[in-house]
Amino acid sequence: MNQIEIGRFIAECRKSKNMTQTQLAEILNTTNKSVSKWENGICLPDASLYEPLCDILGITINELFAGHKIKSEDYQRTADANLMKMLKYRLYQLSDKSVAFAEFDNALNRMAEVTTILKQFESKKEAVDYLVKATNLSVEECSTAYDFYMSLFKTD
Numbered sequence: 001m002n003q004i005e006i007g008r009f010i011a012e013c014r015k016s017k018n019m020t021q022t023q024l025a026e027i028l029n030t031t032n033k034s035v036s037k038w039e040n041g042i043c044l045p046d047a048s049l050y051e052p053l054c055d056i057l058g059i060t061i062n063e064l065f066a067g068h069k070i071k072s073e074d075y076q077r078t079a080d081a082n083l084m085k086m087l088k089y090r091l092y093q094l095s096d097k098s099v100a101f102a103e104f105d106n107a108l109n110r111m112a113e114v115t116t117i118l119k120q121f122e123s124k125k126e127a128v129d130y131l132v133k134a135t136n137l138s139v140e141e142c143s144t145a146y147d148f149y150m151s152l153f154k155t156d
Helices: 003-016 021-030 033-038 048-056 061-066 074-092 100-121 124-135 139-152
Strands: none
Touching: 003 033, 003 048, 003 061, 021 033, 021 048, 048 061, 061 074, 074 100, 100 124, 100 139, 124 139
């Protein structure tokens, strides 16, 4: 979720409806300063305003979070991507925020990639042997890492 892109999209849609920030704010029972903050990417609207905002602007919630109009053939893929972004953002909000969101998101993606690689092996031993060769770490360190990664994505 890119607040700046979302903000620009809100402004673009509002202007295409020939509305001022004040007019949009009045309809949504908020302030023009709030609308300005959204449009400048400072913050997002309150979740309670997503649906009425989208109705007024003639867009879907998926388009709002994508920050652009979505072609019908791309709709499902974009919806899934938006859902993942929202889930990651929520996880970040629950964290201690000691790193930037982009770094947090990158770490989540790397963990998922490593876990996908590790799941391709028939046994833990094969996976640990691969990790030892790929990282030059000890068998014990790789075994611990394997257990950690596999516990993150348990599906049973």
